[in-house]
Amino acid sequence: MSATCRIVAMRLPDIGDPSELGTRLAKHTATCLRCQAEAARYRSLRRHLAELSTVTYPAPQGFVSSVMGRLTDPVIEVARHTRQTVRSRVVAVAAASAAVVATAGTVALILRRLQAPV
Numbered sequence: 001m002s003a004t005c006r007i008v009a010m011r012l013p014d015i016g017d018p019s020e021l022g023t024r025l026a027k028h029t030a031t032c033l034r035c036q037a038e039a040a041r042y043r044s045l046r047r048h049l050a051e052l053s054t055v056t057y058p059a060p061q062g063f064v065s066s067v068m069g070r071l072t073d074p075v076i077e078v079a080r081h082t083r084q085t086v087r088s089r090v091v092a093v094a095a096a097s098a099a100v101v102a103t104a105g106t107v108a109l110i111l112r113r114l115q116a117p118v
Protein backbone atom coordinates (compact mmCIF):
# COMPACT_ATOMS: atom_id res chain seq x y z
CA MET A 1 0.00 0.00 0.00
CA SER A 2 1.51 3.29 -1.10
CA ALA A 3 1.38 6.52 0.88
CA THR A 4 -1.19 7.85 -1.59
CA CYS A 5 -3.36 4.75 -1.07
CA ARG A 6 -3.21 5.35 2.70
CA ILE A 7 -4.30 8.97 2.22
CA VAL A 8 -7.18 7.87 -0.01
CA ALA A 9 -8.16 5.21 2.54
CA MET A 10 -8.26 7.84 5.29
CA ARG A 11 -10.36 10.29 3.25
CA LEU A 12 -12.87 7.85 1.70
CA PRO A 13 -15.04 7.43 4.82
CA ASP A 14 -15.72 11.18 4.88
CA ILE A 15 -16.72 11.66 1.26
CA GLY A 16 -19.51 10.36 -0.90
CA ASP A 17 -17.58 9.89 -4.13
CA PRO A 18 -13.87 9.56 -5.05
CA SER A 19 -14.23 12.61 -7.31
CA GLU A 20 -14.45 14.64 -4.07
CA LEU A 21 -10.87 13.60 -3.17
CA GLY A 22 -9.31 16.39 -5.18
CA THR A 23 -7.52 16.23 -8.52
CA ARG A 24 -4.35 14.38 -7.48
CA LEU A 25 -6.07 11.72 -5.32
CA ALA A 26 -8.95 11.28 -7.79
CA LYS A 27 -6.44 10.71 -10.57
CA HIS A 28 -4.64 8.13 -8.40
CA THR A 29 -7.92 6.37 -7.57
CA ALA A 30 -8.84 6.20 -11.27
CA THR A 31 -5.73 4.09 -11.91
CA CYS A 32 -5.32 2.19 -8.60
CA LEU A 33 -7.31 -1.03 -8.21
CA ARG A 34 -6.80 -1.06 -4.45
CA CYS A 35 -8.33 2.40 -4.01
CA GLN A 36 -11.15 1.60 -6.46
CA ALA A 37 -12.00 -1.50 -4.41
CA GLU A 38 -11.92 0.57 -1.22
CA ALA A 39 -14.21 3.18 -2.78
CA ALA A 40 -16.57 0.41 -3.96
CA ARG A 41 -16.73 -1.00 -0.40
CA TYR A 42 -17.70 2.41 0.97
CA ARG A 43 -20.34 2.87 -1.75
CA SER A 44 -21.79 -0.52 -0.84
CA LEU A 45 -21.71 0.29 2.87
CA ARG A 46 -23.48 3.62 2.30
CA ARG A 47 -26.12 1.92 0.14
CA HIS A 48 -26.80 -0.71 2.86
CA LEU A 49 -26.94 1.95 5.58
CA ALA A 50 -29.41 3.95 3.49
CA GLU A 51 -31.59 0.84 3.19
CA LEU A 52 -31.50 0.40 6.97
CA SER A 53 -32.87 3.90 7.51
CA THR A 54 -36.32 2.71 6.42
CA VAL A 55 -36.31 -0.50 8.45
CA THR A 56 -38.39 -0.48 11.60
CA TYR A 57 -38.79 -3.14 14.24
CA PRO A 58 -41.77 -3.48 16.55
CA ALA A 59 -41.06 -2.97 20.22
CA PRO A 60 -40.93 -6.15 22.30
CA GLN A 61 -43.99 -7.07 24.34
CA GLY A 62 -44.22 -4.83 27.40
CA PHE A 63 -41.38 -2.51 26.38
CA VAL A 64 -43.50 0.62 25.95
CA SER A 65 -45.35 0.15 29.24
CA SER A 66 -42.03 -0.54 31.00
CA VAL A 67 -40.49 2.70 29.71
CA MET A 68 -43.60 4.71 30.42
CA GLY A 69 -43.73 3.28 33.93
CA ARG A 70 -40.21 4.54 34.61
CA LEU A 71 -40.83 8.05 33.35
CA THR A 72 -41.55 10.59 36.01
CA ASP A 73 -43.54 13.77 35.81
CA PRO A 74 -41.08 16.72 35.82
CA VAL A 75 -43.42 18.85 37.95
CA ILE A 76 -43.62 16.15 40.61
CA GLU A 77 -39.82 15.72 40.52
CA VAL A 78 -39.24 19.47 41.04
CA ALA A 79 -41.70 19.53 43.94
CA ARG A 80 -40.03 16.49 45.54
CA HIS A 81 -36.57 18.03 45.15
CA THR A 82 -37.77 21.33 46.61
CA ARG A 83 -39.29 19.55 49.64
CA GLN A 84 -36.03 17.69 50.26
CA THR A 85 -33.99 20.89 49.98
CA VAL A 86 -36.26 22.81 52.36
CA ARG A 87 -36.24 19.90 54.84
CA SER A 88 -32.41 19.82 54.77
CA ARG A 89 -32.20 23.58 55.37
CA VAL A 90 -34.65 23.41 58.27
CA VAL A 91 -32.55 20.70 59.90
CA ALA A 92 -29.37 22.74 59.40
CA VAL A 93 -30.94 25.89 60.89
CA ALA A 94 -32.28 23.91 63.88
CA ALA A 95 -28.85 22.38 64.51
CA ALA A 96 -27.15 25.78 64.28
CA SER A 97 -29.74 27.29 66.64
CA ALA A 98 -29.22 24.53 69.18
CA ALA A 99 -25.46 25.09 69.03
CA VAL A 100 -25.88 28.83 69.61
CA VAL A 101 -28.22 28.27 72.57
CA ALA A 102 -25.83 25.74 74.11
CA THR A 103 -22.86 28.04 73.67
CA ALA A 104 -24.74 31.03 75.14
CA GLY A 105 -25.82 28.95 78.12
CA THR A 106 -22.26 27.80 78.75
CA VAL A 107 -20.92 31.37 78.51
CA ALA A 108 -23.66 32.64 80.88
CA LEU A 109 -22.81 29.91 83.38
CA ILE A 110 -19.11 30.74 83.26
CA LEU A 111 -19.80 34.47 83.67
CA ARG A 112 -22.11 33.80 86.64
CA ARG A 113 -19.43 31.73 88.38
CA LEU A 114 -16.81 34.39 87.72
CA GLN A 115 -19.05 37.13 89.17
CA ALA A 116 -20.34 35.12 92.13
CA PRO A 117 -19.33 36.56 95.51
CA VAL A 118 -16.95 34.42 97.50
Ligand SMILES: [Zn+2]
Nearest residue numbers: 005032034035
Ligand atom coordinates in the same frame (compact mmCIF):
# COMPACT_ATOMS: atom_id res chain seq x y z
ZN1 LIG B 1 -4.29 3.52 -4.26
